Amino acid sequence: MADAKASPKDYLSGLKPIWCPGCGDFAVLNAVAKAFAELGLPKEKVAVVSGIGCSSRLPGYLGTYGFNAIHGRALPIAAGLKLSRPDLTVLAVGGDGDIFSIGGNHLPHVSRRNIDLKCIVMDNAIYGLTKGQVSPTTPIGEKTVTTTYGSIEDPIQPLKLLLSYEASFVAQSTSLDLNHLISMIVAMMRHKGFAFLNVRSPCVTYRGKEQYDVIRSRSKYIDKEPGYDATDMRKAWHHAITPEYISLGILYEKYRDTYEDRRDKLREAAKAGRDCTLTDVMKGFMK
């Protein structure tokens, strides 16, 4: 299946991104294309689904199948696609507003079902496309166009949530380190089951260029520590909630049956060894 000669450019549509100069999402786009190339994915077998937001423009810049859908619904669309087309590689992407705010209820359910799809959040801690409103990851106290006097809400901690949802792969990276980002995307695509990657991707327009410095100065590559065991939930938890640094790397990865695995068994049970026809089924109405 792998195509040896794949180059990242093959995965781009050629449409010029309308992101602001300096936006972190450029790096994510590049990393996705490079990761796809590294994995040699046939591009007609890849579908990238997004909601609405600056970040959700990403599928339009890829040359794979893409679906730039509605705000917050990348995950259920991706789930429906993957469940009915298990042969595809399905990636959902979006922003922190898209996936944690309006779309927040899809995460626990897609995680517990362990559907074999991937999700990248471009977390800029702001609503970019709608011009700078507070998001669920915006720090408390921050002034935005809807928090004139500073936000009074504690933000969510995405990694902690995903761990408690039992996502079978939880990682974090940033737009500042392209190579790390690529490696994380490659790893998540190789994982079997639901994989989640939070990317700290600065919005230079509404959170300022300083975000680059903030992220750079506070990053820590946790899985580069010798002996790091990504199957240790307690450690993962610790790295997810520590206020000291921004944990980068695979915090947690543990395989378990996917929804698709279990469904295959269920189908076997339903068929009970024989192929069923419509006529058979109709007979059920005659008892």
Add this chain to the structure above:
Amino acid sequence: MADAKASPKDYLSGLKPIWCPGCGDFAVLNAVAKAFAELGLPKEKVAVVSGIGCSSRLPGYLGTYGFNAIHGRALPIAAGLKLSRPDLTVLAVGGDGDIFSIGGNHLPHVSRRNIDLKCIVMDNAIYGLTKGQVSPTTPIGEKTVTTTYGSIEDPIQPLKLLLSYEASFVAQSTSLDLNHLISMIVAMMRHKGFAFLNVRSPCVTYRGKEQYDVIRSRSKYIDKEPGYDATDMRKAWHHAITPEYISLGILYEKYRDTYEDRRDKLREAAKAGRDCTLTDVMKGFMK
């Protein structure tokens, strides 16, 4: 404020519940009325909001203000009510389908905002009112009318979720122990901030009377352990996820500023020391 002569009956509407004989929700209704009486709440200052489900019928059986709304929306309605009427006692109630499935996205946000309202889930691990479909807390493998061949989804763990959402009070009780249930409700009502109580409340019709035995045999009163410290998140976590027993009691309670506290400060900041009139504001349009 407290009314010394309050009796539990004063808090009931007198309408006969339509729950099945043996349903766990009867105990919750009784416990709520008893807790209200114990706290001596003036009944016109109490509002109980619910969604749709067997459990959501509860407000109709109380003599306080009640709102039996739509499926999944008890929390945002309660939040809007409490935020605009901070003088009231506001309690949201509902089922596991109501609050964890369709309404699941309101929990993280009401928790992180720490709005001073209370939420009781009557968790029967099934959809009762709609006659027995799988719910997000139904154990894997269980056969229901929508999982003919056994459920293939891992259930969520409510207490774990609420802890990761930073609810400032997280407790669990059961319909089997009325006194414990009352004490938990009293404690949650006394807590300042968002308080969450999961009640294991058997659905005898769709999960069988055996549920009573299952719960009875597996219960453990964790906060009766000597020296139990409810502010220790790590311990709370442990009790929330342990597969060995069903933890009963207050797993976690820690005070922090409520949304209302912070909003009061915000209002002061906005006013900047002077009362504002419509004419003042209109002048803003003339710069």
Add this chain to the structure above:
Amino acid sequence: MDCNDIIIGMAGSGGDGVVSAGDILTASAAAEGIYAIMLKSFGPQIRGGESSCRIRLSTKPVLSQGDVIDVLVVFNWPDFARFGAELEVRDGAYVLVEEKDKTEDIPLPNAAKCKITKIPFEKLAVEDAGNPKAKNIVTLGVLGAMFGLPVEGIKREIEKKFKKKGPEVVAANHKAVDVGMEYVKAHGGPAELHFAHSSGKPLMALTGNEATAFGALAAGCRFLASYPITPATEIMEWLSREMPKFGGTVLQAEDEISAINAVNGASFGGVKAMTSTSGPGMSLMMEAIGLAAMAELPVVIVDVQRGGPSTGIPTKTEQADLMQAVYGMHGDAPHAVLAPADVEDCFEVAWRAFDIAERYQMPVIILSDQLVGQRKETVAPFNIDTVKVAVRATPDLSEGVKFKRYEDTPTGISPMTWPGMKGGEYLASGIEHTEDGSPSSMHETHEKMIEKRSRKLDALSGEFKFIRRYGADKPHVGILAWGSSKGAVREAVEKLGANGVSAAALIPELMHPLQKDEIRKFVASCKNLLVIEMSHSGQFEHYLGANGLLPEKTLHYRVSGGRAFSAREIESAVRAAAEGVEYKAKAQEPRRMMGKDEE
């Protein structure tokens, strides 16, 4: 007196098993080739509350649940009272009551005109059949012996039903039937009223929801994502059992928004996909249905209507989601709406919905309702060979040909691809886009693409005919009605015709886009026009008006939901319309019987 059309009603507490008795009776009718419609009704309690059923049996196809009851069995009068107008009995009806009931206490307005028969149901069950729970089975024996119902068929159904529980259980229940029959023989014997029938070709017994689910399966639907909701859940329940046998998937989603979007995703993947819901769920789906319209994805949505607005009356029917189904999305979002009118229709409408969705690449809403969705009917086995399994138009992907996903074509239909097709990669989107799928905010693009998408509706209404006409050619009164009203309307039209009143009815099943020419022709042929619907605000009438189809003077007969139309009231409405006046339903008498109205 022989009859070939009989209506039996039963009411009791949850434990009395009246619905289960009704099911057995209906199934045995099906097996004997007797036509039947069975309606069930429950109180708000999940268990132990009151329940009732009414079964109409006939040697000819039955069109509606019928008007007044010929034979009524009541185990408990307070329970009966909760069903009010649903169980009205005719003068001269047989009313079978527990021995202990006092005749003078029977709260029927026309009790004096009924044949009250006291039967010790309880005692027969406990003492003679040896099982208090067998009261309903004893009753079947009684009914069989008294009115000539197919007792052997009933016994066969009992055998099928209890087989799994072992031969003793079967024998015990057979005995209960015999106990009932013997009691009749010993006490007055068969009644004068006798259901005359002979066995015919076996029929199926199924509900509209089951027929819808089966129709979808037959059309090739292989993905269903739904969220439980009364009165639609049986579609998901049935498919969760049957779909996996065909390699399909049924997902109980976390909510309706997730359900419809998963369906959008599956459809994007080239798989036929559906969701099923009722009013409250529909409301939540509006945004994503609009997405399907914009992204031009074939999806099927079933709305089994119930009483509204809001939570309304979940267990009872209404026809007040019509405007939402047609106009509920923001913006101009082309899609189709189909309405089944009976159980058999559900099958055809379901597969046709897929046929339209897949060929026209748009959402298709099946607007069913509780009355068709949850009633059980006996119908001849479906002819599976009639089902068209639609295939989407795909483009030429050969090298050098530029593929434009949203190409502007004369029909508005653009050949489409889906993942896996090399060279067919494209961006589906809910944002306005050019022919090649790139986002655009230009008015000119918008005008062109909105025009293209709407053209599909013209193509559809030109090609697809799905409308039914009954009755006289140039009627004195012409009825426009839709959906589940059809049964009572058709029955009324036929009765009126037999009685010399010239009436006709037109029932569109393709509700959107409407087949305007057909409706105009019909309207022109009628002297008086009467619009009949179960919507207090008159949604259907407004909708016809919106399409410019109503003459200046249009009469209407509308009620809110919560009950089924009877042919009798339609007759009255038509007779009034013949005089040019509007008919108002009388306040229902049985209402006075009830104690407290709250549930």
Add this chain to the structure above:
Amino acid sequence: MDCNDIIIGMAGSGGDGVVSAGDILTASAAAEGIYAIMLKSFGPQIRGGESSCRIRLSTKPVLSQGDVIDVLVVFNWPDFARFGAELEVRDGAYVLVEEKDKTEDIPLPNAAKCKITKIPFEKLAVEDAGNPKAKNIVTLGVLGAMFGLPVEGIKREIEKKFKKKGPEVVAANHKAVDVGMEYVKAHGGPAELHFAHSSGKPLMALTGNEATAFGALAAGCRFLASYPITPATEIMEWLSREMPKFGGTVLQAEDEISAINAVNGASFGGVKAMTSTSGPGMSLMMEAIGLAAMAELPVVIVDVQRGGPSTGIPTKTEQADLMQAVYGMHGDAPHAVLAPADVEDCFEVAWRAFDIAERYQMPVIILSDQLVGQRKETVAPFNIDTVKVAVRATPDLSEGVKFKRYEDTPTGISPMTWPGMKGGEYLASGIEHTEDGSPSSMHETHEKMIEKRSRKLDALSGEFKFIRRYGADKPHVGILAWGSSKGAVREAVEKLGANGVSAAALIPELMHPLQKDEIRKFVASCKNLLVIEMSHSGQFEHYLGANGLLPEKTLHYRVSGGRAFSAREIESAVRAAAEGVEYKAKAQEPRRMMGKDEE
């Protein structure tokens, strides 16, 4: 040549500051008592993309953004091209371009007929004003000197705007104005076209969204829960700043479903509450709006319409959420819909929406649109004293009087309580209920209560008049239009009247329930009827038809959204209608200029 009505357009890249120049110009007009309407337009880029604005200045109140541009400033032609038809210039217009631009490359179809003037904007800013970013301010100086715009006012606005940044910044910008003015003096001096005006009473400059927010605040709204969405977000932004000063709360909810339900909760608590959104958010709110209708809660919902369906065109206007606003809920859910037609209206409509909601206890939808919501207008200060602050009807709670929350009254309005009122405890519910609020699934209860709720609409349409009529008494062509179309329509009617074409227009602002009598009267007075709207499918026309208000022959002029109507095209449509024919907008010429259409 003196004129008192001038239209200025500017286009450039994000960094060029054309919108900010337009804002300064508009604000200075307001301060001088000059009437103005300003439209801005942006490319899809958040930053650095193209942007444009057009400002119409007049000594008399301006009704629309105007047709063709008199003075155009273009910094960059590719940017200009993206705005296509939005910036059409008249023959003879002044076109100010960068010195380096080649006249023969100017891509205006009528370039040869324009007065092309080359000005070294860039150079003046960099070299003379000493700041490349001051190009837009230099331009204001140029425009002021060339066309007689209020330069002193401009300087005062600059002072206000830059005061916070210190006197040096103010001085530098003042200097930039001077640089522009001096350049004009040195090179050819003032143009022939001269905007003749004298200072009048100062006006306000604000957008429709701001006016809506202010109207709500004035009506006593103290709770807003919304979710950001273009083009409605400014309502939340403005209130998040002002509401806390009045002790109110603004919650940015996690989604629209949460927002509207929080509003339901606040209203249940007796507090005036509102949410603001656009099409996609409206779609998500349908279920909870139906709940408010059923539970009879006063809530206000603002839908600032944008291009649809689905995500559509978020930044541009359309009038295609009308049917959803009226018919989008499942079941029969009585509510009202109001549509503001200009910025001033937004204020009145907002407070009236609360007045209706609170007195009739039902949801009221304000159907605004991007064109009124985001355009800036100068208007006279609002008369706050006209605002009625509605108070809900409360019941007699004295001992011994039984309080029935949903009492069946002649108007359908039942006095209500809210938490805190002793003895007024009740259960609000979305399930059908009896007068005392207990759940019921009886048809009889349903019929009675649905009747009661719908009666409120009769009471409202009887009592409340909100409709406007312009033009001749017995017009040759009568126009029915609504919302933001009003400006262009009214302007066209006035122009046509002045040119001897007898036209009139009726603009209902209470869109639901419609004031049928008024509309009927109007229709009867017209020789030809023309329905004008910005919906490709003709939602308004369908809606009028649904209400039985259209004569057999009705003409229409409809386009999809993505642009504003011009008075000129309305004139053409009316002239065609006078001949009994329908007018079709020509494919817009400027379109050909564009390279790639995608954004």
